[in-house]
Amino acid sequence: MADFLMPLHDLFFWVSEMPSSIAIRESLYVSPYLTVSHVVSMCIFAGLIVMMDLRLLGVGNMRTPFSEVQRRLFPWQMLGMGMSSVTGLTLAFADPMRFYVNIFFWTKMLVMVLAGINAMAFHFITYNSVVKWDSAANTPFGARLSGALSIVMWAVVIVSGRLIPYNWFQNS
């Protein structure tokens, strides 16, 4: 793997040797059911994020003011985020070395960080002017940009997550 990941190698390897990590890895059913739960959590999180992004783009849920969509869906999005994080972290904890050498895993992690930055940027910049466009027929450029970036980035996260089992580029 790339050199800049080397500092993480020891951490991932250390985790992989922990008895609890080995126990989950060697169990027949824990990982499959975690995978299933991870997909269900993804539906809650990504589904409601997309519903909000469509509103930002000005193409969906236009009968509801944006701030209303954002505020009301937020707790459910966070529930989905919490569930995906717990199931995802446990999956990574159970087999760290499998993910360490996986390009799709790192793509997913990187794009998730970028999506987080996009959400923060929207929240601290564009959202400040929400009163001006909350119920307007058109959303401002900043809102549309954030919405489009969010949809694209979460789609990349989903796609790269699904591609993790197909490690075409493994060379370690």
Place this chain on the structure above:
Amino acid sequence: MLLPFFNWLNGLPVSQAIGSSIWIYPLVQAIHLVFLALFAGAILMVDLRLLGVTLRSQSMAQVARDARPWLIAGFLGMVCTGIPQLMQNASREYYSEYFWYKMYLIAFGLIFTMTIRRKVSQGTESSPASKVVGLVSIMVWGSVVVNARLIGLFT
């Protein structure tokens, strides 16, 4: 009874082509999940409204009408990406119990969504009836997702 059909499907040149490419099947699978997110979001937003736990300042009918185009788009996207996956794998999936559970649940979910759920979501305020419908909808479509993921894990 359907086995000859599944074998025929599996034997089609298109199905063989999908199976022999390393990229097509995984990418179709991945795009299937992107449409799943769209579909799930459109379902969940309305179901949560039917349960009376979100977007209460808007009527159920309004939330449902806004969600409908995305619900349909998400479903069609999943059909278009689901069929190639089945074609490539038909002879194997025929013997998967999860595949059949998924199909029965989708059939039930579709009928339920287009009849009872559609009728109930035309109301304004959530009621005990709408709460039951919202809960049933979440459970049925959630079970579709669970069984779908199990096809690949235990077949």
